[in-house]
Amino acid sequence: MKTGPALEVKGLSIKFGDFTAVDDVSFSVARGEIFGFLGANGAGKTTAIRTLCGLLVPSSGSALVGGLDFSDGGKSIKKIVGYMSQKFTLYNDLTVGENLDFAAGLRKMEPRYAAKRRRELFELIGFDRPLSTMVASLPGGVKQELALASAMLHDPEIVFLDEPTSGVSPGSRARFWALIHKITGLGKTVIVTTHYMDEAEQCGRIALMRAGRLIALGSPEELKRGAFPGPMTELDFKGAEAGEFISALKKAPGLLEFSPHGMRWHAAFRDQAALSAALAGLPVSASAGLIKPSLEDVFIRLIEGAER
Amino acid sequence: MKRTLKAFIRKEFAQALRDPRMKLILFVMPMIQMAVFGLALSSEIRNIKLAAVYSPGDVAAAGLTRRFISSGWFVPADPGRARDPSGLIVSGKADAVLVFPVEGFARAAARGRGMVQLLVDATSVTRARSVEAYARNIFAAHAAADAGLEASSPPFGFDVRIIYNPEMESPMFMVPGVMGMIVCLVTIILTSMSLTRERETGTFETIVSAPLENHEILLGKTIPYVVLGLANAALVIAAGFLLFGVPVKGQLWQLFVASLAFVITTVAIGTLISTISKNQQQAMMGGFIFLFPAVLMSGIMYPVENMPVLLKPAVYLNPLYYFTSLLRNIMLKGGDPAAFISNLSALFLMAVSAASLAYARFRQTLD
């Protein structure tokens, strides 16, 4: 087992012509961690991941992936990482066996070793269909698991997953995340991007990206505490006419965040005193209860709030 | 390197050969095309619809008209209701009309005056020329006798000897040309879309995320098609030999080397198209823009040697022209070393330039 961080990124920028896709980003990831990238579309997550996989070369700044740098254009990095793109990267018109053989050939793997890895990975993902199954005929969740197995065939130290669960059923998503935990259990580092907040909660640490910049970094709990230092309450007006109260509340001093969640509203305050003051005029029929902020609240506050 | 290539070859073959429709296109269609074009095509003008206009009872004119029909070049036109000679041609009922003198062919000949008019539809210039040449030959041979005069033979003429294809059999002309076309079509279609397709479907990301050099990917994506193209060439050459008895007077290795050089050239050009195109639609159009002129300027549609000087370079840039020349020379003439080497070096030059351009254009970047 190698020592040192899995990723060591300092001042990383990636430019395409005039456009800066990733702007001065720094962070480090320890080995064995599940590290998540969270952000809207176009925030630079995919570009960052592709760079760290050795597919793009940084425009400025430095990045060490498993201790390796980009002095050879990313070649040596490609050897120690596995990359699962958000596009479906298996060939639908080939069988499972042919797909994995091809992946092994691309990595110049010795056939016997490739077969051994294949058996290990099949066991890991619980795949028990015949090798001659056409990929096109597999259900979506199984296809994704197979794509993961293909990306991990060469036994990479670090696995990059770019929105691995988009477009699959909730059940398959849960299975896939169980798989991610199993992988880190084997000592691998997993870097994952996602749109789903419940998935983000399962990451050890999360990097929040907006317009190419890293705007927050930490464990889900740290992010919540950082974004909402004071209490948060959930208001339920139970159908009562509350327009006046709401417009007053929006102007209340010490209000950090106020947003609708279905029929209810979430309101976060700087401290307990601000909360008590603001809720003084609450209509009788309404109820208010203290809640813990969710990552979704954090996302809304940090990403969308900044855009307002 | 060897493992990667092997993996690519196996993968491309599996993809190209799994779909039964693709197998049909790759192996059955070329045979059918070979058979159809080899049997059907001929640049010789035959079955010319001929009408004749002469006074009733003009036996000499009727006799001469019969000679036209029995020559094999002409068939009697069905005049329908049209009586006017030029009307026969306007309506397309006849390609040529013989108009004999009203006083009678024999009488006009005896008086040494008058003439026989041949109206020819000159929409097609080549056909008009052939019709006139046939008519003149028949006329020269038989007109005097039919008109009851003594025939005089000319004091000078040519002994014409046609070598390599003395019977002027059409398949000998057509088969080498059509062979080249088919091989060209198959390889360009297969390769011009192959890289674009990987990019469009996303599988290209699998390939570039592996630590491979550009040349490894390019060789992996092209060598399988060189092999398929060669198999195709072997198939059509066998078909030409078995179906039409087109001989191979030269050496088999010459045929192999020529086919290999040609297939490498077209695969390189197809790959170049693939690296330039943004999507499959553009790749297909690129393929068409290459194939259409290539087929037209291959040398079997019209004589490309006397194209205007300004346009001539286009012929010299056409790999199909060289391949057709090579096939004709090897199969029918015995593979003369000088012609073999000059055509082959042209192909080689083109293969190298197309391959280097494709290599220079190729990027491992995404999107």
Place this chain on the structure above:
Amino acid sequence: MNGFDIHRSAAVARKEVMHIMRDPFTLVLVMGLPVLLVVFFGFAIDFDVKNLKLAVYDRDNSRVSRQLVSVFDSSGYFIPSAVSSPSRAITGLDSDKFSAALLIEPGFGRDVGRGALARAQFVADGTDNSKAMAVLGYLPGISEAALRKFGGVTRSDPVPLKARYMYNAELNSRWFVIPGLAVIIIGLLSILMTALTVAREWENGSMELLLSTPLKPAEIIAGKIAPYVVLILGGVLFVNLVARFGFGVPFRGGIPLFLGGTLLFIVSALSQGIVISVVTRQQQLAMQLSMISGLLPSLLLSGFIFPIESMPVFFRYFTMILSPRWFMEIARGITIRGAGAADLAVPLLALAALSAALLAAAFKKFKRDLEP
């Protein structure tokens, strides 16, 4: 099938127009490519073989034999160059250095002078169809010219045969080539355009979206075809303007009849494209099928260059299922011969029948996909 809603078709057509407008590539292609190709090949294709390299072995080397060589030289068709032996001439033919050879034996000049039957040997290369026929066709003219030059007897037919070339008195081969080229290019582009756009919709799934709407197959097909019909008609117009004013190709027939024929032809080609795309549903296969069913047959079997009348009977019937074969007849008939509807009844009816059949096939294939 109850009712065809023109408005729904129009909606599909609008969407297609938007696609085309957004992708200037298509627009440039349909408008520009035919003109470009017609201009290029209008200049390039010439069936007259000129400047053929002729190996001359003149062992007679008399005044008369030199006269014969000079006749070849001044004909413009041949470029004679002397070789030192007959076998040199043959090796020259072997290596494609010469296209023909002229061998004159000793005594040739004497024979001509005596009025005895004098023969010169002419060897032609039988591997190249585009040249061999033409070369042989030049010989009668050359021997006539040679006889005149020898100052000997010219033979005269008892009754001269006078040929009159109708419609194309100057035997300008462009008049034959350009309308034919236009037919081929327009037909191929039509097939390619639709085969590709529709196959693409299958491949990226947007066709399912169209099929999930209450649109009827006929409405979808009409909507998809209409913008391309207009686009390609624009291309046809361009090409005809170039033919008329750039190359001086006459247009002797009626414009409405020509437009009608063109429309039928475009519909048949577009329908063929749709059939291909529905059958394959995949762009690469669609391309292969369009090229195989489009490119070679329309170039080789339509009568564009290789005469249909010279084909064996079976293939003459076989060409009848190719729409370019009929439109070739119609286009050349109208433009060059000024033929009217009655003269072209057979090809017009055949083309109409083919278009209807292809349209019906496109429609039926589509409908079957709708009902899985």
